[in-house]
Amino acid sequence: MSVLVRIPTPLRAVTKGQGELKVEAASVQELISRLDQEYAGIKARLCEDDGSFRRFINVYVNEEDVRFLQGLATPLKAGDEVSIVPAISGGR
Amino acid sequence: MGYVRGLKCRECARPYPAKALHVCEFCFGPLEVDYDYAAIGRAVDHRSIEAGPPNIWRYRALLPVDGEPTVGRHCGFTPLVRARNLGKALGLSQLYVKNDTVNHPTLSFKDRVVAVAVIKAQEFGFPVVACASTGNLANSVAAHAAEGGLTSFVFIPADLEQGKVVGTSIYAPNVVAVDGTYDEVNRLCSEVADKYGWAFVNINIRPYYAEGSKTFGYEIAEQLGWRAPDHIVVPAAGGSLITKVWKGLKEFYNLGLLPAVPTHMHVAQAAGCGPIVNSVKAGSEIIRPVKQPRTIAKSLAIGNPADGYYAFKVVKDSGGGGEHATDEEIVEAMKLLAATEGIFAETAGGVTVAATKKLVEHGAIGRDEVTVISVTGNGLKTQEAVAGALRVPAHIKPTLASFDAALAQHLPSGAGKGLTAGC
Numbered sequence: 001m002s003v004l005v006r007i008p009t010p011l012r013a014v015t016k017g018q019g020e021l022k023v024e025a026a027s028v029q030e031l032i033s034r035l036d037q038e039y040a041g042i043k044a045r046l047c048e049d050d051g052s053f054r055r056f057i058n059v060y061v062n063e064e065d066v067r068f069l070q071g072l073a074t075p076l077k078a079g080d081e082v083s084i085v086p087a088i089s090g091g092r
Numbered sequence: 093m094g095y096v097r098g099l100k101c102r103e104c105a106r107p108y109p110a111k112a113l114h115v116c117e118f119c120f121g122p123l124e125v126d127y128d129y130a131a132i133g134r135a136v137d138h139r140s141i142e143a144g145p146p147n148i149w150r151y152r153a154l155l156p157v158d159g160e161p162t163v164g165r166h167c168g169f170t171p172l173v174r175a176r177n178l179g180k181a182l183g184l185s186q187l188y189v190k191n192d193t194v195n196h197p198t199l200s201f202k203d204r205v206v207a208v209a210v211i212k213a214q215e216f217g218f219p220v221v222a223c224a225s226t227g228n229l230a231n232s233v234a235a236h237a238a239e240g241g242l243t244s245f246v247f248i249p250a251d252l253e254q255g256k257v258v259g260t261s262i263y264a265p266n267v268v269a270v271d272g273t274y275d276e277v278n279r280l281c282s283e284v285a286d287k288y289g290w291a292f293v294n295i296n297i298r299p300y301y302a303e304g305s306k307t308f309g310y311e312i313a314e315q316l317g318w319r320a321p322d323h324i325v326v327p328a329a330g331g332s333l334i335t336k337v338w339k340g341l342k343e344f345y346n347l348g349l350l351p352a353v354p355t356h357m358h359v360a361q362a363a364g365c366g367p368i369v370n371s372v373k374a375g376s377e378i379i380r381p382v383k384q385p386r387t388i389a390k391s392l393a394i395g396n397p398a399d400g401y402y403a404f405k406v407v408k409d410s411g412g413g414g415e416h417a418t419d420e421e422i423v424e425a426m427k428l429l430a431a432t433e434g435i436f437a438e439t440a441g442g443v444t445v446a447a448t449k450k451l452v453e454h455g456a457i458g459r460d461e462v463t464v465i466s467v468t469g470n471g472l473k474t475q476e477a478v479a480g481a482l483r484v485p486a487h488i489k490p491t492l493a494s495f496d497a498a499l500a501q502h503l504p505s506g507a508g509k510g511l512t513a514g515c
Contacts, residue, residue, distance in 0.1 A: 010117065045118065055103060055401060056120040067378050086120040087398065 003031065003076050006083040014042045028059065029072040031082060046084065056087045094158045095132050099123040099299055102402075110156070112216050112291065114298045122398070123299045125156045133347050138318060141349075147196075148204055148307040154343060155307070156300045157211045163240040164207025166196040168307050172315035172464070177432035182449050186462045188321070189429070190312055192469065193437055198235050198259075199470035200228040200438070201333065205304035206293055210236040212300040213291035220245060220290040224281040226274060227256050227391050228438075228469055233293055234263035245290065247277050259473060275396070305333045309340030312464050313350055320350050322461035323412070325358045325448045327440045327468060328368050329392045331403030334359055337466070338406045356412040358456065359403055360447030362387035363416040368397055371404050372414035379404065388419045388477045389439040391469060413456040417446035423481045425449065426471060436471035444468075 005021045012019060016039070025031035029051075036043035046057050051072065053059060059066045060083040066074045076082070099108040103121025114123055136153050144150030148168035149161050171191045179187035192201040206229070213221045222245040223233045230246045237244030244265035248257065249272060261267055270277045285292045293301050313320050320341050326334040338357050344350045361369045365385035371377065379400035385393035397403065407414060417425065422442035429445050430436050437445070448465050451457045471478070486501075488494040 010120070054119050054121070056122070068380065086115070
């Protein structure tokens with residue numbers, strides 16, 4: 001049940017420099033808990049106090065934003081790829 | 093001297109120093125300028141503003157610059173046009189057009205934000221200013237950099253139309269054409285900003301840059317006689333302008349410069365790229381990105397608007413609405429604005445006029461309510477959008493007989509009435 005998690009550069013200080021992690025988790029919620037057990041403090045960076053993702057954190061499961069899947073309840077299966085991407089500002 | 097206390101995260105309120113920073117390093121929220129409003133309140137009143145220059149610098153106390161403005165000294169204070177003819181066509185008795193088609197120097201509202209950004213880049217000591225853009229922003233950055241004697245780099249998608257490149261290249265910036273979409277160009281620019289330490293106006297200077305948009309709202313209120321209108325219709329790409337117009341009105345109210353802000357803020361987008369309007373219509377604060385924007389309003393074609401959530405909030409908090417415009421409706425609205433008011437707006441202006449028409453039809457705007465349509469850019473920049481939809485010239489021989497024949501055949505009946513010899 002291992003999934004691949006991509007960590008953006010600004011969060012690698014928390015993950016001891018690692019940009020990609022293998023995590024055992026059956027849902028996005030479980031993934032965040034597992035990450036936080038291993039790398040204390042990462043959950044506070046990604047989530048509000050109520051556990052929902054912060055507004056400028058985008059989490060993708062296989063390229064689809066979890067906001068348009070089942071959010072934290074989105075199920076994960078072996079081989080899934082999860083990307084954590086801070087939103088970037090822009091304007092034309 | 094200025095009244096800036098520093099920067100503050102809009103999400104988690106963590107404070108930051110007033111440097112070239114734009115993202116909260118803790119929660120990734122956008123940073124915003126934090127002012128000492130009590131001190132501003134002591135320094136500013138109607139008379140002090142009215143005594144200022146006829147440009148955005150009359151509101152300098154509320155802009156994040158430290159010294160005298162070094163570029164963009166003639167920007168802003170564009171006409172607020174009492175649009176009686178367009179009002180008649182749309183069924184509105186008190187309609188105004190805020191006309192940034194004539195903003196100085198590059199004929200769009202972007203001069204407001206870029207003037208502030210380039211001054212800020214100079215104050216921070218950056219040797220190079222840059223941006224990722226497909227049009228108005230590129231024009232404005234190149235022009236202001238030229239005026240300020242700064243080196244500039246403008247990153248554009250490689251497939252951009254020649255006409256748009258000329259409007260930037262004339263100011264002699266370094267133009268870099270990137271094989272990729274706008275979003276890819278933007279991502280590259282973030283990396284370039286980090287590696288080379290340049291001032292990207294809409295990336296690392298963004299908190300300051302965005303504040304320039306407040307002047308659009310300040311001017312509307314002042315030009316209405318220190319009164320906020322009942323409605324303002326604002327076009328949205330990234331969604332920053334509508335949030336800053338609203339912020340500007342609120343600031344004026346909090347400083348005692350306006351008695352009330354009854355304004356309903358309405359958002360206008362193209363049907364082929366309307367992620368914010370989609371959210372407004374669905375009543376959902378989650379902005380679903382549009383992967384393939386398809387609209388002639390290219391200056392509004394941002395599929396994943398950075399300030400989308402905040403724009404949504406402004407619309408909801410102010411009791412406003414949102415409407416889309418199709419390509420046909422955009423062209424018709426551009427023609428209507430030109431034919432009724434003599435104002436040639438770019439496609440984004442067509443979007444805003446078309447959206448206003450729908451808001452009136454749906455009852456969101458009442459016929460006797462004071463309404464302002466935001467026209468943010470000049471139609472001479474997007475001529476290809478309407479070129480095929482206009483009447484062709486009557487082609488004649490250089491003789492009076494040929495003209496008489498053409499008049500009878502092609503020109504509207506009655507055009508000859510009232511003509512007298514010597515006219």
